[in-house]
Amino acid sequence: MNAQPMQLLTILTEAVLEDTLIEEIMELGARGYTISEARGRGTHGVRTGKWAAGGNIRIEVVGDAALCRRIVERLHSQYERDYGLLMFTCAVELQN
Amino acid sequence: MNAQPMQLLTILTEAVLEDTLIEEIMELGARGYTISEARGRGTHGVRTGKWAAGGNIRIEVVGDAALCRRIVERLHSQYERDYGLLMFTCAVELQN
């Protein structure tokens, strides 16, 4: 058993994007993902008010820095203009 | 595109406080928040057994250290005596 430094990428976005983003994420090399329901409001740091108060999801991916960067870049370029999208990474230790 | 060091403030509390806390958080300068349903039990580190096993929420705010500190201070002084309340911060990189 050991602890392996990884990144946790958290994506907060609109529920309507779920299937599309999952496909992108797996295609980019993720080995899995976790989805949970969320609701929220506001620009949350980067967005300019397009978020509805409901119908959001949180997608989480544990991966190395390169994978997280690829996902962030893809999602920014493809979805940020038209959808609410907030992404942040956090250093975690994968326990395996 | 760049990564910006921020804090993720996680607030675990009773669902009955949702509207009140959201108002406080936005008034203190947050640009958004995310809410998800949770359930739990116990003191979770700081509480003394007042939590019910259901009806909890998680409120998350991404912001700078000063904003998170203001929120923590306000919630402690106003709600900690009467409600279950657990707050922790985590360093994240906002990807925007």
Add this chain to the structure above:
Amino acid sequence: MNAQPMQLLTILTEAVLEDTLIEEIMELGARGYTISEARGRGTHGVRTGKWAAGGNIRIEVVGDAALCRRIVERLHSQYERDYGLLMFTCAVELQN
């Protein structure tokens, strides 16, 4: 009021294990836990494809490094062979 360095242990696993794992976690010394519903897919870094697309939960525990290590060791030895199980820790500051 002060900030106390702690670990946040996140456990992603099958919903069927909820009661069993909660008992283990509390017995190992946790003072509380938070549960939320999640769904996911894939190996998520360490698993080999046994996860269903639904019926997962996220269990979170805030504690010191020793507690988190005890929980990780127990869950690995008892459940990893037969259940989907992903665990990671993250440094947090408990605000109390």
